[in-house]
Amino acid sequence: MQKINRNVLVEKAVSLLENGTVCCVLGWKKGEFDYDITPAVFTTKEDIEANFVFDDFCGANFSKYLVQKTRKAEGKILVFLKSCDTYSFNQLLTEHRFDREKVYAVGIPCEGMVDINKIRAISGEGISSVECGEKITVNTIYDEKFEINASDVLLERCESCKSKLHVAYDELIGEEGEVLESNRFDEVAKLEAMTPDERFAFWQSELSKCIRCNACRDVCPACTCEKCVFDNPKSGVENKAPANEFEEKMFHIIRAFHVAGRCTDCGECSRVCPQHIPLHLLNRKFIKDINEFYGDYQAGAEVGSRAPLANYTTGDIEPSEVFDGRGE
Amino acid sequence: MQRIGVFVCWCGTNIAGTVDVVAVAEALKKEPGVVFSANYQYMCSQAGQDLIKAAVKEHNLTGIVVCSCSPRMHEATFRKTAAAAGLNPYMVEIANIREQCSWVHKDVPTGTEKAIILGKAAVAKVNLNVPLTPGESPVTKRALVIGGGIAGIQTALDIADAGFEVDIVEKKPTIGGKMAQLDKTFPTLDCAACILTPKMVDVAQNEKIRIFSYSEVTEVKGFVGNFDVTIKKKARYVKEELCTGCGACTEKCPMKKVPNDFNLNMDTKRAIYIPFAQAVPKVATIDADYCNMLKNGKCGVCSKVCAAGAIDYTQKDEFISEKYGAIVVATGFNPISMDKFDEFAYNQSKDVITSLEFERLTNAAGPTAGKLLRPSDGKHPEKIVFVQCVGSRCDACNEKGKEYCSKICCMYTAKHAMLTRDKYPDTDVTVFYIDVRTPGKNFDEFYRRAVEEYGVHYIKGMVGKVIPDGEKLIVQASDLIAGKQLKIDADLVVLAAAIEPDKSARPLATMLTASMDTNDFFTEAHPKLRPVESPTAGVFLSGACQGPKDIPETVAQAGAAASKVIGLLAKDKLTGNPCVAQSNEMMCNGCSTCERVCPYGAITYEDKEFRMPDRSTLIRRVASVNPAVCQGCGCCTVACPSGAMDLKGFASEQIIAEVDAICK
Numbered sequence: 001m002q003k004i005n006r007n008v009l010v011e012k013a014v015s016l017l018e019n020g021t022v023c024c025v026l027g028w029k030k031g032e033f034d035y036d037i038t039p040a041v042f043t044t045k046e047d048i049e050a051n052f053v054f055d056d057f058c059g060a061n062f063s064k065y066l067v068q069k070t071r072k073a074e075g076k077i078l079v080f081l082k083s084c085d086t087y088s089f090n091q092l093l094t095e096h097r098f099d100r101e102k103v104y105a106v107g108i109p110c111e112g113m114v115d116i117n118k119i120r121a122i123s124g125e126g127i128s129s130v131e132c133g134e135k136i137t138v139n140t141i142y143d144e145k146f147e148i149n150a151s152d153v154l155l156e157r158c159e160s161c162k163s164k165l166h167v168a169y170d171e172l173i174g175e176e177g178e179v180l181e182s183n184r185f186d187e188v189a190k191l192e193a194m195t196p197d198e199r200f201a202f203w204q205s206e207l208s209k210c211i212r213c214n215a216c217r218d219v220c221p222a223c224t225c226e227k228c229v230f231d232n233p234k235s236g237v238e239n240k241a242p243a244n245e246f247e248e249k250m251f252h253i254i255r256a257f258h259v260a261g262r263c264t265d266c267g268e269c270s271r272v273c274p275q276h277i278p279l280h281l282l283n284r285k286f287i288k289d290i291n292e293f294y295g296d297y298q299a300g301a302e303v304g305s306r307a308p309l310a311n312y313t314t315g316d317i318e319p320s321e322v323f324d325g326r327g328e
Numbered sequence: 329m330q331r332i333g334v335f336v337c338w339c340g341t342n343i344a345g346t347v348d349v350v351a352v353a354e355a356l357k358k359e360p361g362v363v364f365s366a367n368y369q370y371m372c373s374q375a376g377q378d379l380i381k382a383a384v385k386e387h388n389l390t391g392i393v394v395c396s397c398s399p400r401m402h403e404a405t406f407r408k409t410a411a412a413a414g415l416n417p418y419m420v421e422i423a424n425i426r427e428q429c430s431w432v433h434k435d436v437p438t439g440t441e442k443a444i445i446l447g448k449a450a451v452a453k454v455n456l457n458v459p460l461t462p463g464e465s466p467v468t469k470r471a472l473v474i475g476g477g478i479a480g481i482q483t484a485l486d487i488a489d490a491g492f493e494v495d496i497v498e499k500k501p502t503i504g505g506k507m508a509q510l511d512k513t514f515p516t517l518d519c520a521a522c523i524l525t526p527k528m529v530d531v532a533q534n535e536k537i538r539i540f541s542y543s544e545v546t547e548v549k550g551f552v553g554n555f556d557v558t559i560k561k562k563a564r565y566v567k568e569e570l571c572t573g574c575g576a577c578t579e580k581c582p583m584k585k586v587p588n589d590f591n592l593n594m595d596t597k598r599a600i601y602i603p604f605a606q607a608v609p610k611v612a613t614i615d616a617d618y619c620n621m622l623k624n625g626k627c628g629v630c631s632k633v634c635a636a637g638a639i640d641y642t643q644k645d646e647f648i649s650e651k652y653g654a655i656v657v658a659t660g661f662n663p664i665s666m667d668k669f670d671e672f673a674y675n676q677s678k679d680v681i682t683s684l685e686f687e688r689l690t691n692a693a694g695p696t697a698g699k700l701l702r703p704s705d706g707k708h709p710e711k712i713v714f715v716q717c718v719g720s721r722c723d724a725c726n727e728k729g730k731e732y733c734s735k736i737c738c739m740y741t742a743k744h745a746m747l748t749r750d751k752y753p754d755t756d757v758t759v760f761y762i763d764v765r766t767p768g769k770n771f772d773e774f775y776r777r778a779v780e781e782y783g784v785h786y787i788k789g790m791v792g793k794v795i796p797d798g799e800k801l802i803v804q805a806s807d808l809i810a811g812k813q814l815k816i817d818a819d820l821v822v823l824a825a826a827i828e829p830d831k832s833a834r835p836l837a838t839m840l841t842a843s844m845d846t847n848d849f850f851t852e853a854h855p856k857l858r859p860v861e862s863p864t865a866g867v868f869l870s871g872a873c874q875g876p877k878d879i880p881e882t883v884a885q886a887g888a889a890a891s892k893v894i895g896l897l898a899k900d901k902l903t904g905n906p907c908v909a910q911s912n913e914m915m916c917n918g919c920s921t922c923e924r925v926c927p928y929g930a931i932t933y934e935d936k937e938f939r940m941p942d943r944s945t946l947i948r949r950v951a952s953v954n955p956a957v958c959q960g961c962g963c964c965t966v967a968c969p970s971g972a973m974d975l976k977g978f979a980s981e982q983i984i985a986e987v988d989a990i991c992k
Contacts, residue, residue, distance in 0.1 A: 071946060095919035096933075096949050225970035226948075227915045258969055310921050310967050314838050 001134055001150055002111050004174055006054040009080060012106060012173065013052065014045050016078050022104050023075030026065055028058045034130040035116045039065060054080075055132040056150050059113040061268050063088035064221040070102040077103050082110040083177060084157070086168045087264035087300030088221035093168075094303050095262070097224050107169035109177065112150065112158035117276060119153050122146055157267025157280065160184035167301055184265065185288045187281055203249065209275040210248050216269035216279050222259035229254070256282040261290060261309035264300040293317045330455050333364040333389040334447065335380055337371035337396035339426055344369075346430040346439035352395060355444045359451040363387050372402050377409040384413035391419045391454035395447050397426040400854075416459030418906060418977060423450035445990055452989035456982045460906035465956050467553040468653040469897050472497065474545055474836065475658035477505020478879060479871025479886045481527050483656050486890030488536035492897045495650065496531065497540045497559055499832065502607035504528055505660055509590065509684065511691040511698075513879055514743040515774035521606065521693070528608040541609055544832070546647070548655070548839040551928055551959050552866025553902045555652045563643040565614035565622065566600075570638035573610030577630035577639070578602055586618045588695070592685045594703060595695035600630045600639075604693055612638075654866050654893040655840065657850055658886070659833045661872040663825035664719050668728040672718065672823055677796040678704040680821045683714075683737065686744055700752060702820055705799070709819035712748060713803050714741050714759040715791045719826035721762060730826045730847060735876035737824035738765045742778040744822065749782040758785040758816065760805050768878070787814070794821050827876055841927065842867045850874050860889040868892050907977035908958035909965060911951040913938075915972035918949030922964035922973050930957035931964060 013025045029040040029051040037057040042048045062079050066089075069077050081089055086107060093100055119138055120127065126141040136153070138146040162184055164177025191199055217223050217230065230251065265287055269279040290297055294308035294316065308316075334356040338344035349367040357365040364387045368376045371394060383389060392415065394406045399422040407417035425443040433439040471487050473480045476498030484494040496503060507513075508528075510520035531537050540559050547558035583599035590603045599618040602610060612630075620627040621641055631639040663684050666674035674680045679702050681689070692698035702709050716737055722729030738761070745757045764786065766772040778784045789806040796802075801818045829848045837844045842862040843851040850869050853861040860869050870889040871882040896902075911922070913936065923931045931951050938946045951973065953964075964973045965980070974980055 095917065095921070097917065097919065224917065225915070226917055226972075227970065229971055262969070306924055310925050312925075314835055 001132060002054060002056060002109075004054070004109055006052065008173060009054050009106075009108065010048055010052050013042065013048050013078060016104060017043075017045060017048070021076060022078040023073055024069075025052075025078040026062045026069065027080060028053045028060060033127070035119070035127070041069070054108075056111075056114045056136060057116070057130075057132070059155060059268075059271050061085045061088055061219075061221060061266050063092055064219070064224060066098045066103055067092065067224050070098040073102060075102075078106065079103055080106050080108050081166065081169060082108060083164050083166050084110075084161070084264075084266050086166045087163070087298065088266050089168050089300070090303050091262060091264050091300035092221060092224065094300070094305065095224075103170075105169045105171075107166035107172040109164070109174035110158075112154045112161060114150050114153045114158075115155045115271075119146075119148060122148055122153070155267065155271055156278070157184075157265075157271065160186075162265065162298075168303070184284060187278070188284045188288050191281060191285065206277050207248050207252055209277055210251065211275060212248075212251060213274060215272045215274065216252075217255060219268045219272045220255075220259065221264070221266060221268065222262045223255070229258075252277075252279060252282060256286060259283060260286040261297075261307035262299055263287065264298070293322060330361045330391040330457075331363045331387060331389050332359075332361045332391040332393060332451055332454050333380070333383045333387060334359075334362055334366070334393045334395065334451065335371050335376075335383075336365070336367040336425075336443075336447070337376070337394065338367065338369045339371075339397060339430075340369065343396070343426050343430040343443075346433050346436055347425055347443045348436055348440040349395075349443075351440050352425070352443045352447055356393070356395075356447045356451060359448055361391070361455045362393075362451060364389065371396050372405055377405070377412075380406070380409050381413040384410070384415055389415070391415075391421075391457055393421050393423060393447060393450045393454055395423040395425045395443060395450070398422075398424050398428075416461075418460040419454065419457050421450040421454045421457065423447045448989040448992075449986040452985040453982045456979065456985055457977070460976055462906040463904040463956050464901045465551075465553055465904050467897060467899055467902055468555070468651045469493070470495070470650075470652050471654045471656060471893050471897060472545075472555070472557055472650070472652040473656045473658055473870070475505070475660055475830075475871070475873070476500075476503030476531075476539065476541070477658060477660045477871065478507040478524060478527075479660065479873075479882045480505070480656070480658035481524075481531055482883050482886035483658060483868075483870045483890045483893070484537050485527065485530055485534065486887050487656075487893050487897075488534050490890075490894040490898075491536070492894065493536050493538075495538045495540060495559075495652070497543050497545055499542070499544050500603070501542045501564065501601075501611070501613040502603045502609070503531060503539060503541060504604075504606075504608070506684075507879065508604065508606075509592075509687060509691070511687050511694075512743060512747060514739045515768070515770045517743070517747070525606040528606065532608045539609060540648070541611070542613060545836060545839065549927070549929060550651075551957070553653045553896070553899075554957075555655055555866065557650050557652055557655070559648045559650065561646040561648060563616070563645050564611070565616070565619070565639065565641055565643045566612045567638045567640050567643075568609060568611050570636045571611040571634075572636050572638075573602060573607075573612070574635070575602060575612075576633045576635070577612050580629050580633045582627065582629060583618050583620055586615055591688045591695045592682075594685060594688060614639075614641075654868060654896050656868045656870050656889050656893060657833070657836065657840070657842065657862070657873050658870040658889075659830045659836060659873040661827040661876065662830055664730070664828050666718070666823060666825060669718060669823070671793050672715065672791070672821065673794040673796050673801070674823065677794070677801060677821075678702075679709075679796075679801055679819065680794055680823065682823050682825045683740055683744065684825070686822045690744075690747065700748065707819070708752065709755065711756045711816075711818045712745075712758070712820045712822065713791070713801075713816065713818040714745060714757070714822045714824065716741055716759065716761045716824045717790070717826075718823040720824075730828060732826075732847060732876065733765065734824075734826045735765070736827070736878045738763075739768070739771060739774070739878065741822075741824050742766075742775045742784075745784040746774075746778040746782045749778075749784060756785075758787060758818075760787050760789055760791050762788070762790065768880070789814075794818075827872065829873055833873055840864060840867050860885055860892055866896065904956060905960050906955075907960040907975060908955045909953045909960065909962070909973055909975050910955075911953060912972045912974065913950045915970050916948075916950040917970050917972070918951065919969060920951075921967050921969060922951055925963045925967045926958075927961065927963065928957050928959055930954045930959075 016022045025042040028037045031038040039060045123138045123146045129139045131137040135147045162182040163179045263283040336349045336353045353365045353367045411417045423446040470493040473484045473496045476496045487494045543561045546560045549556040577600045581598035581600045587593040588597040600614045688694040719729035720734040766775045789808045791805040793804040805814045842864045853863045868889040870886045
């Protein structure tokens with residue numbers, strides 16, 4: 001359960017809207033189902049009071065929305081940022097993707113968001129309603145009722161939360177957290193321990209599920225190119241269904257390369273994947289390698305930091321050492 | 329559609345020996361866009377070039393593919409040929425079917441197949457080539473010489489002599505380098521100081537030359553003709569412009585136990601010092617590690633005795649920015665550390681010394697005032713053993729030493745042996761060697777004099793071990809010619825330590841983007857034909873930083889480097905490279921990644937208005953490249969996350985077309 005009540009955020013949003021600090025609010029609202037919380041833009045007090053939601057399903061990271069929203073907005077935009085979202089926020093600022101002056105950022109505490117798929121694994125299909133309280137109460141169309149601890153069904157990225165520290169905000173609600181000791185690289189280490197054949201088989205099995213819906217790309221805060229290579233007819237990979245093995249792998253591998261060094265490990269790609277592909281593992285492998293080769297680096301920890309892959313120091317590891325040390 | 333002509337060169341038998349040139353010409357004729365194809369014995373000859381010119385006219389060619397040697401050899405030639413025929417020179421592509429094909433393959437079928445593939449790739453690229461026009465950039469008419477040894481001194485003097493300004497950056501408090509530490513020089517045996525110090529004075533007196541002593545280069549930006557260099561003038565706590573070099577401070581300084589690095593720590597100096605009598609600039613320097621005033625604020629004697637008021641304990645490192653058109657690297661060498669060579673007991677016995685230490689022991693300005701005395705007890709050594717190739721010519725698997733020959737050791741050892749026998753005929757001198765290498769003018773005669781006239785014992789064989797035994801040293805060695813093991817006594821053992829590039833060279837190479845070999849010697853642009861130029865335009869090599877050299881060779885190379893610099897500085901404008909980056913503004917995200925990776929500072933950002941499809945206006949931040957500054961390195965094109973940055977002449981599209989042609 002989230003420590004902070006929805007009403008606190010509604011009050012904050014309404015007061016900032018009413019006193020003219022901001023002209024619109026980026027927040028969450030209910031979707032088709034209780035667990036289907038979607039991002040929304042609110043411009044009126046009434047809309048906020050009626051539809052603004054904050055519960056255990058508010059995983060969406062709003063940072064990326066600022067790229068487009070700030071271009072059009074007349075005034076400032078209020079955005080609520082969980083600690084993990086603030087890293088994406090800073091990374092986008094590093095890349096000059098939006099005007100900081102046009103944003104009013106409010107940091108909010110987060111106890112971890114839950115994964116509906118993990119709930120489904122307990123309750124089975126046919127969820128009719130979900131209520132977030134001390135426990136998560138799940139009702140199904142078969143008149144079954146489940147009471148589940150949120151901590152048992154957290155999103156993978158929240159289980160291995162890397163930081164409760166907000167690295168950017170204009171105003172913070174609640175208490176400041178700190179950078180956590182995370183076990184987020186354990187899964188990567190397991191992949192590294194595999195033989196190349198095993199690893200190939202693992203990724204082949206995972207990536208072959210891809211339906212090329214582009215959700216991972218669309219949600220990714222690092223994927224903000226004016227024109228995406230996958231939308232470019234000349235690229236030869238534009239909006240293409242994964243017709244063969246090569247294409248299904250290349251899409252994700254190209255994407256991982258494109259965001260390497262810029263990915264903050266916000267975990268949105270895996271959260272939104274309808275095929276439940278653990279896409280974050282590709283990015284985490286890059287992050288782990290970068291940390292090991294060039295020293296710890298967290299994209300978005302500060303604005304303007306130079307990612308090791310786009311930087312050069314005389315102390316950098318020689319390519320030959322990379323190969324000798326890790327070549328297979 | 330291009331109209332492409334393909335010209336396959338035989339290069340005598342260099343290519344035609346392993347490549348069926350007729351078959352290559354025939355095969356490429358079928359490639360898209362190719363309208364003419366020919367082969368000829370020497371395409372680079374006048375007749376070959378005329379063939380190309382005639383074909384351009386006759387077949388209205390718009391692009392040319394020359395299948396020949398490496399573009400490093402003749403790309404410029406064929407570009408000029410194209411220009412003479414009225415084509416844009418950048419419509420020429422070279423398929424390297426010599427170095428990358430005929431020379432590496434042994435049989436004709438393989439060579440021919442590969443030559444055809446390389447030709448196809450070049451044709452695929454030319455199909456996408458567009459005419460390019462180079463820009464021009466100005467030349468800063470001043471040179472920087474890094475290192476103030478004999479190499480740097482000679483280069484600076486020669487450049488200044490041609491009328492250009494030169495700055496020397498020397499990390500030690502004085503110029504002079506290793507040569508200033510030597511006693512006599514082979515093969516003529518004139519005194520090193522007698523021939524070097526006049527040159528040092530020339531440098532000091534030359535109006536065109538500035539010396540930044542006790543200074544280091546910390547940052548290099550820019551490119552040929554327009555380098556921006558930051559020089560760190562280390563705090564020497566003495567105002568250079570006031571110090572007269574009278575030496576009063578160095579006599580009165582109470583801190584007497586400072587190791588004297590000029591004498592290789594065989595004696596001591598004061599905490600404020602002038603390295604040697606003929607130092608240039610003759611200015612005192614305070615060693616901050618030893619000065620009591622700087623360490624704990626107690627003393628100030630030098631300040632009291634200085635009549636000129638030159639002492640300044642508050643001095644700080646100073647950073648100076650200067651512009652240069654050319655940079656000469658003259659960072660020199662050092663003997664390798666003997667720490668790993670325990671078998672020679674260098675660290676166990678004071679009487680095992682290196683040859684450079686021997687130079688100081690025989691130098692009149694050295695710790696023993698030129699008397700050859702044992703460091704341990706100050707007695708005259710009666711038996712001296714010289715060991716050559718210590719750390720030189722080692723096996724690749726031997727991690728202690730170097731694979732290369734240090735080149736100078738045979739000669740200086742012969743010199744040491746000869747001088748010892750000359751001055752102290754009662755001394756018994758033995759030299760252990762692997763080979764004696766004396767290929768220089770009057771070198772072999774010199775060595776033979778040591779053996780024949782001076783009676784130096786030369787024994788072919790390596791020393792296995794030196795064992796300190798009381799006052800003596802026992803030398804265990806093999807005599808390969810007699811085929812026996814030797815055990816001889818010695819009072820002094822002199823090790824001809826291998827030489828290696830100065831440690832400052834590696835970080836400097838990084839700053840200069842100049843390449844180095846595995847031993848950290850700077851690589852020349854061409855080992856035979858461009859020996860004093862680095863592959864990085866505007867960076868030149870002088871002296872031992874490029875490889876082991878003796879003084880005559882160093883001076884010759886220094887002069888050669890100077891002449892190359894003069895040739896560059898004499899130009900008012902340099903024709904740029906039109907293969908520069910350009911940003912596709914429609915795709916640019918304005919993320920600044922390219923700006924951060926650009927080594928030349930060629931990329932800036934601007935807010936630009938864009939008309940959107942719905943007729944609204946959008947202001948976006950986009951990259952723009954300054955073509956005069958861009959060197960076409962391509963860093964930005966690979967760093968750009970959105971693929972907006974591309975390199976003219978090497979566009980991603982062209983490279984993919986080449987790869988496709990190869991993989992088809």
